Amino acid sequence: MKKSIKRQAVCLILSAAAVLAVLYFLQRLLMPKYMSGVVEGAMVSEYYGEEKDHDVIFIGDCELYENISPMVLWEEYGINSYIRGTAQQLIWQSYYLMEETFAYETPEVVVFNVLSMKYDEPQKEAYNRMTLDGMRWSGSKVASIRASMLEEEHFAEYLFPLLRYHSRWKELTAEDLEYFWKREPVTHNGYYMRVDVLPAKDVPEGKALADYRFGENAYYYLDRMVELCEKHNVELVLVKAPSLYPAWYDQWEEQIEGYAREHGLKYYNFLELTEEIGLDFQQDTYDGGLHLNLSGAEKLASYFGKCLSEDCSLRNRRGEEELERIWEEKQRRYEEEIQRQSMGL
Numbered sequence: 001m002k003k004s005i006k007r008q009a010v011c012l013i014l015s016a017a018a019v020l021a022v023l024y025f026l027q028r029l030l031m032p033k034y035m036s037g038v039v040e041g042a043m044v045s046e047y048y049g050e051e052k053d054h055d056v057i058f059i060g061d062c063e064l065y066e067n068i069s070p071m072v073l074w075e076e077y078g079i080n081s082y083i084r085g086t087a088q089q090l091i092w093q094s095y096y097l098m099e100e101t102f103a104y105e106t107p108e109v110v111v112f113n114v115l116s117m118k119y120d121e122p123q124k125e126a127y128n129r130m131t132l133d134g135m136r137w138s139g140s141k142v143a144s145i146r147a148s149m150l151e152e153e154h155f156a157e158y159l160f161p162l163l164r165y166h167s168r169w170k171e172l173t174a175e176d177l178e179y180f181w182k183r184e185p186v187t188h189n190g191y192y193m194r195v196d197v198l199p200a201k202d203v204p205e206g207k208a209l210a211d212y213r214f215g216e217n218a219y220y221y222l223d224r225m226v227e228l229c230e231k232h233n234v235e236l237v238l239v240k241a242p243s244l245y246p247a248w249y250d251q252w253e254e255q256i257e258g259y260a261r262e263h264g265l266k267y268y269n270f271l272e273l274t275e276e277i278g279l280d281f282q283q284d285t286y287d288g289g290l291h292l293n294l295s296g297a298e299k300l301a302s303y304f305g306k307c308l309s310e311d312c313s314l315r316n317r318r319g320e321e322e323l324e325r326i327w328e329e330k331q332r333r334y335e336e337e338i339q340r341q342s343m344g345l
Helices: 002-030 039-049 070-077 091-104 114-118 125-132 139-148 155-159 162-171 174-178 216-231 250-263 270-277 294-311 321-342
Strands: 056-060 081-085 109-113 235-240 266-269
Touching: 039 081, 039 125, 056 091, 070 081, 070 294, 070 321, 091 109, 091 114, 091 125, 091 139, 091 216, 109 114, 109 216, 114 216, 114 235, 114 250, 125 139, 139 155, 155 162, 216 235, 235 250, 235 270, 250 266, 266 270, 266 294, 270 294
Parallel strands: 056 081, 056 109, 109 235, 235 266
Antiparallel strands: none
16 A cells, blocks of 8 residues: 555656656747847856856946957956846846846946936836846846836746747747757857947937936936945946937936936946047947947947056956966957958858
């Protein structure tokens, strides 16, 4: 009798394990791989494979991950940096990514791009997914999901993505099988490289707004960023990338300048420094001024690296054997990517 009960229990456990395994494999197959086309959804997860010894962590939207090259920061200033960026990353998502980062490492400086202050409430599920699905499970991820969900979204679909992507079987391609277990990196320390050129012309002017004040929710999370960095003795630096559009209004600039003064933060508006940086929007952008291409991102990194070194007293870490080895490999892949894109591959 006892043997029969044990056999039944073993059978139930094995059956449950088999069902869970099938569901796991289905979920892994059906979730987007982001290896081509919209690669932004693959960016967040790349951070976890990195050595956690960064001097600077950049957190924010495409105005960071497309506009500054960590390779130049290392080559010219010996700054070990990483960009934790995603498309339309909202400020509460930035906050929880920052909170999660401090669970892995404590950089000297965190750089936050202020464009996302324009958003005071959740925007689009597709952008949410690009940031949230790639995060490892933690209290930070749970809080970020709850802060980001639109009314029509459900927490269970983040907990079990198969519920969200179950109908994607109609869209499966060879890429879903190729990258079933392992994905290739799509960034270079979080930087998304583009070498092509599309000059800026006919840049649209910003439309007049009924209210230029940043929202309470945006300020709430900016305050929390300040408090979190103070708690960990990390310097928070605010930046506005030199993107020609979307518009950055004078009224927004006044608010950020005032906030930085009030809280003793460094703030760099690179839009006002394009000539000093040496940017040429006939050569240094790949999409008409929205983002920088490789030459522009390297120019901005060269300029900002000097600011970080001098204003934030970051030491030059070139000469550290292990870091030199790591960056030597990164440089090889960086140069290979430049060559591949230049050849149109």
